[in-house]
Every structure is written in structure tokens, then in C-alpha cells.
Amino acid sequence: MSGEPLGSGVAEAADRLGAFPRLNDEQRETLAALGERRAVESGEVLFREGDDSYDFYVVESGAVAIVQGYGSENRIIAVHGAHRFIGELNLLSGQRVYLTAVVRDAGELIRVPAERLREVVAQDQELSDLIVAAFLARRSILIDVGTGLRLIGSRYSPDSRRLREFLARNRMPYVWVDLEEDAEAEALLRGLGVEAADTPVVTWGGPELLRNPTTQALAAKIGLGAAGAQPATCDVVVVGAGPAGLAAAVYGASEGLDTLVVESVALGGQASTSARIENYLGFPAGISGSELAARAALQADKFGARVVVPGEAIELESDHGRHIVHLAGGGRVTGRTLIVATGARYRRLDIPDLEKYEGLGVYYAATQAEAQRCENEPVLIVGGGNSAGQAAVFLADRAAGCRLMIRGGDLSKSMSRYLVDQLERHERLEVVTNASVVALHGEGGLESVTVEDARSGERSEQDCRALFVFVGADPRTEWLRGKVAMDSKGFLFTGRDVAGGELAEYDGERPFFLETSRPGVFAVGDVHSGSIKRVASAVGEGSMAVRLVHQRLELSPPAPTSRA
Secondary structure (H helix, E strand, O other): OEOOOOOHHHHHHHHHHOOOOEOOHHHHHHHHOOOEEEEEOOOOEEEOOOOOOOOEEEEEEEEEEEEEOOOOOOEEEEEEOOOEEEOOHHHHHOOOOOOEEEEEEEEEEEEEOHHHHHHHHHHOHHHHHHHHHHHHHHHHHHHHHOOOEEEEEOOOOHHHHHHHHHHHHOOOOEEEEEOOOOOOHHHHHHHHOOOHHHOOEEEOOOOOEEEOOOHHHHHHHHOOOOOOOOOOOEEEEEEOOOHHHHHHHHHHHHOOOOEEEEOOOOOOHHHHHOOOEOOOOOOOOOEOHHHHHHHHHHHHHHOOOEEEOOOOEEEEEEEOOEEEEEEOOOOEEEEEEEEEOOOEEEOOOOOOOHHHHEOOOEEOOOOHHHHHHOOOOEEEEEOOOHHHHHHHHHHHOOOOEEEEEOOOOOHHHOOOHHHHHHHHHOOOEEEEOOEEEEEEEOOOOOOEEEEEEOOOOOEEEEEOOEEEEOOOEEEOOHHHOOOOOEOOOOOEOOHHHOOHHHOHHHOOOOOOOOEOOOOOEEEOHHHEOOOOOOHHHHHHHHHHHHHHHHHHHHHOOOOOOOOO
């Protein structure tokens, strides 16, 4: 095998993030009691790319290399020495393996079956904190270095953009091979026996590949979502897996409710696109939206909540105390109660040719994936809310030039004070007021934008390789029209806001707090009218809704619940 593990810059980041901690004697003995000690020889493979699962290993002596393309590319990603442990977030989440672990130096390992490790994570707080933090840090590093499964396609292909967005939003490490830029792409396709017309394709480095898969097919192959058959009827179905939906899933499952979560794109919802949330209770140094979502998803899984992703709700049908959610593609899920946590969809700028540049310079999220695409390039963020401010702070340290643009003249009217202060202090960030983008330019990708001054009407063309749009959002409630009461903008009425004429189904009663005009259907987070639109309030509402679900179930006639 050849290659340097990680590389100096990433190695420093790994140390900073705590990606490779050493276990002490007591911790190793705890893990050894759950598994077995075994001698290993140089060249022995512990798990391979494409495996459905793998076990947790602690290196007692010797060394183990983590390799991409073992047997061909042999790119060493990391080397684990004595007292370090092997594994990554997919070991806890059940996702498929996309790297190979091979013994470099003979020695002794502690092998712990994956299911026993999950027990440790659920019961031992010290070990859980250490292992989960390292796994989350490793996932971030793997995304940064560009490893994992391989996606081959053209940047101009809508299907390529669809799959890239899905992988990025779900924080799946992957290598993007662009047919338009990579000189070796065609040779790679020939080796796989694939024509360019069959792209995009997804491969794990071996003979197995997916040709232009549906998002659902890719999710199933990489192991996203719950395994096994779904119950005929759950106690509660949660539609949407942003902070509110994930909180409902954690509290519902932990309190013994048979809980099923349906999410159309990725766990974390809109919050997962936030580079750093700094005003969330308990995280004084801040936390990225994607990390918060990953931690919440692990909690939900620990308590037994099932997750369907991707699963887009398209219609609601209620019948005799059951709420049936029809999904795109023909599936459906049924619950005795329903929690709607579908959040909101980002608005788009009303400018010509916008679709032409979406995914090729126009973005609606500022995560690691987008930051990689515009590193050392001039970027522009449009919007005056907290999401825009968080994106600007995150991108300013990575871009060649970073500007935040708002149509008004006062940023503090719509943004938290702590963010305004950060923006004003940042040396590499410029705030532009009273201006808007009116045109986009570029061949094969965004190269510049035309900006109009709102006061003078003067227009100027400015270099820009990436435009990030955060100009508000609309509720994802189209599938509920005519089923529950909503305001003129589509936000759902709940509790006391449900008007008298919409209470027919309550037979003289009033809906609970957060309950809609339909008994047993609750709305939490950004989707309901009058929401606070803060992560903390969304989490609080998700947990409160579960208490109300218990109350509604106590009042509802018994309905059989099939548990699997």
C-alpha cells in the first residue's frame, strides 16, 4: 500500500476535532468484556468496501490502515495504532461500508460486535461521548478529504445534481468524478463497462454499481432508513425530520410509542444546512446543523424509532382514528396519530436563468459540500436572516472574497445581534446593503452576477463563482390542503388559533395545544402558524407534541397496533 495517512493539514484538523483518541486501560477492559481479543497478521482484512456491516475494533498492539480502493488505488486514509479504535458513523447508523480496514502491522485487537457497541453507546456515557464525538469528527474529515463511494457523471446532468445533493445533505462521504473535467473519467467508465449515456453511476470501487439510480434506490443501497418491514399501524407517524421532527421521534420512541419518521430528503431538515448554530442551549462553542441532526438521529435509533428516507408525503387520508400518509412512488404509512414537522422550503430569487445555475453556482445551503466547491473563489450570500449570517461567517474563511447582500439598509432588523457583531468584526467579510442580484452570467457554471443598487438604480457586474440564497421560506403543506385548516400562506392553525367553524370533528371540544383542526394531527416547528422559527423552540414543540399524543391516544377508541 502507498500514500500518506490523511496528510498534515487534515491530520492537524483530526487532532483538533478529537477524531483519533486513545482509550485508557479501564475503557479497553470494558470493551474487551463485551467481545474478544484476537491476534492478527499483516495483510488481514477486517472489513471491505461494499460490506453491509462491520464490527468495532480496538488496536491493542500493531497497526491497522483504512484504505480506499484496496487492491487497486490503495489510497491510505488513516492508520490506527495502539489503543485507538476503528470505525466511523456508519457503524452506529447501519449504513454500508465504503472503506477497507487492513492490518498493516501484526498485533492484537479487541473485536466487539456492532450490536454490543450500540449497547455501550446507549448505557456508558463516558465511552459514548468519546466514541460518538470521534465518529462524527471522522465523518467530517472523510467528507473534507473526498473519499467514500464514487459518483461519476456530468455536472450538467440534473440526475447527477440530484444524487450529489442527496449524498451531501445526508453527509455521506463520496468522490465526485466529473465527465466534463476529469481526464480519467472515460477510462474509468470503460473499465466498469458503462457508456457515458448511462451516467450518473455510483460504485464502491468494485464491480458492483448503480446506473442512474432513483434516490430511493441509492438510499436503500447505502443503508439509509429503517431495515425490515414497517408495522401496519404505528402509534405516531412523524412527517419531517428537522429538529422538531427528530425531537418528536426521540421522545416518542423513548416513551414506548411505536414511532415512524418519514423524511423527503435528509435528516435535520433546514437546520442541517446551517454551518454553525451558536445560540443553541448547551453548546457554548456552537454546533453545526448537520452534527446536531446526526446526534439526534442516533438517539432516535437508540430508542427504536424507524426512519423512512427518502419518503415524500403527497396526501393525507384519515379514517376511523387512523391517519394514512400517501408517499410519492406509491407507498404509504399509517398512524393512530400524526405529527407534521415538514418545515419550510427555501424561496428562490426571481431572476432569469436561475435553474440553469442551480447546483452549478447557485446554492440554498452552506455545508462542507458547498464550501468545497467554492473554496478560494469569490462568493455572495443573499439574505438578511440568521441562516444567511451563519453561512457568511462559515464561508468567509474559505472563500477568496465573501459578501453578504441585503435589500434593506439595516441588518439588525432581521438577524440576531451576536451574528451582526461577528459579521461586522470579520476582516474577510463585506456587508452590502440596499442592493439585489438581478442577473446571472457564465458558461458551464456561474462566473458573475449583475447587482442593482436600490437607491440609485445603477447596475454593475461583479465576479461571483457561488451565490448562496437565503431569502425566506414557504411551508411544505401542499399535501395537506383541504385536510386541515391553514392560513393564507399555508401555515397550519393549531390550538386556540383553530377557528370555531373548523372544529366540526371535535364535537364540542377544543384541540390540544399544537393540534390542528383534525383530531390526532399535530403540527410542530416552522410549519405551524405563529412559529418562533428557532431550533430550540422547534425541539421543545417536538417533545411537547408527544405528551399531547399520549393524551389524544387516551381519548381515542382502541386501534390495533402491529409491532415489528
